[in-house]
Amino acid sequence: MSKSLHSIVSAIKPLDLEAIEAASHHLDQLTKPPGSLGKLEDVAKQLAGMSGKTIPEIGKKAVIVMAADHGVCEEGVSAFPAEVTQQMVLNFCSGGAAVNVLARHTGADVICVDIGVNADIEHELLYSRKVRKGTNNMAKGPAMSEDEALQAIYVGIELVDELYAKGYTLFATGEMGIGNTTASSALLTVLADEEVVATVGRGTGIDDQRLLHKQAVIERAIALNAPDKTNPIDVLAKMGGLEIAGLTGVILGAAIHRCPVVIDGFISSAAALVASRIAPHSVSYMIASHQSQERGHERLLKAVGLSPMLQMDMRLGEGTGALLAFPIIEAAIKIMKEMATFASAGISQS
Structure with a gap:
């Protein structure tokens, strides 16, 4: 591998695990059964890990x-x-x-x-x-x-x-x-x-x-x-x-x-x-x-x-x-940004 390509590879970092954990916690507080949005939730967590933000944004x-x-x-x-x-x-x-x-x-x-x-x-x-x-x-x-x-x-x-x-x-x-x-x-x-x-x-x-x-x-x-x-x-x-x-x-x-x-x-x-x-x-x-x-x-x-x-x-x-x-x-991000939590909606979680 060339020296310049090696430096490029070195610049690619793993996903931010703390951001993924925070996004997962946020998703579990939303007014739905845990994991019920399937791949939308997976995408939301992946995007959080990429950006380092619990609720990422798209330009x-x-x-x-x-x-x-x-x-x-x-x-x-x-x-x-x-x-x-x-x-x-x-x-x-x-x-x-x-x-x-x-x-x-x-x-x-x-x-x-x-x-x-x-x-x-x-x-x-x-x-x-x-x-x-x-x-x-x-x-x-x-x-x-x-x-x-x-x-x-x-x-x-x-x-x-x-x-x-x-x-x-x-x-x-x-x-x-x-x-x-x-x-x-x-x-x-x-x-x-x-x-x-x-x-x-x-x-x-x-x-x-x-x-x-x-x-x-x-x-x-x-x-x-x-x-x-x-x-x-x-x-x-x-x-x-x-x-x-x-x-x-x-x-x-x-x-x-x-x-x-x-x-x-x-x-x-x-x-x-x-x-x-x-x-x-x-x-x-x-x-x-x-x-x-x-x-x-x-x-x-x-x-x-x-x-x-x-x-x-x-x-x-x-x-x-x-x-x-x-x-x-984009729908995955909107779920994260716009969906109510159990607490904000006054809905019992258990």
């Missing part, structure tokens, strides 16, 4: 959509051509994608980042942080160098620094990159020591024949690159994507600032897995939004140590599922 909200292309698309692993990545980036910036609709609905801002799109894109709302124009084909060699993977991680960390300074304190992970379920499945296969039959799904909707081909491509890439599963940066560089590395940085950056980061679907969860292997304490700052339809997502969440809030049968990505969790998180 501005952002979904960070990292976009990048994948060289492995040369192998025919996706139902869509690679050009769709750049086209969707412009759609995000124009406000026409599903993530934009749900962001408007939940009062969040969409931060679209070109971290590795294989094209020159210009838009006044686009955050241009390109590390390189797409990854190499992992079936022919490493997707990128370790230095490039680290550079992409730092992009994510620095972006959170920038947004935090502007008052953003609730983050969601989103992504766009044709071929990125292939990279994510490869990361899960290696880091969680799984078989490809359990980790590789249909992504954009490929048929049975192409699914078998996709599995074979990943097996070939793993055999060729021989990633070291004990070294998450090595695995990320050889098998991952620039947007996955960028989201890894977003997760680590949120944890450094003791802010919640809501994890979206399969690709975002692959970034969460990498982040968890780099900095185990970062898991405490993650909130899993939903379990997608993509094969392997349940295994991926378990490998990170997360339990999803929702089961919506979604498989779009972009941050769409994560945004649906924002109102639930």
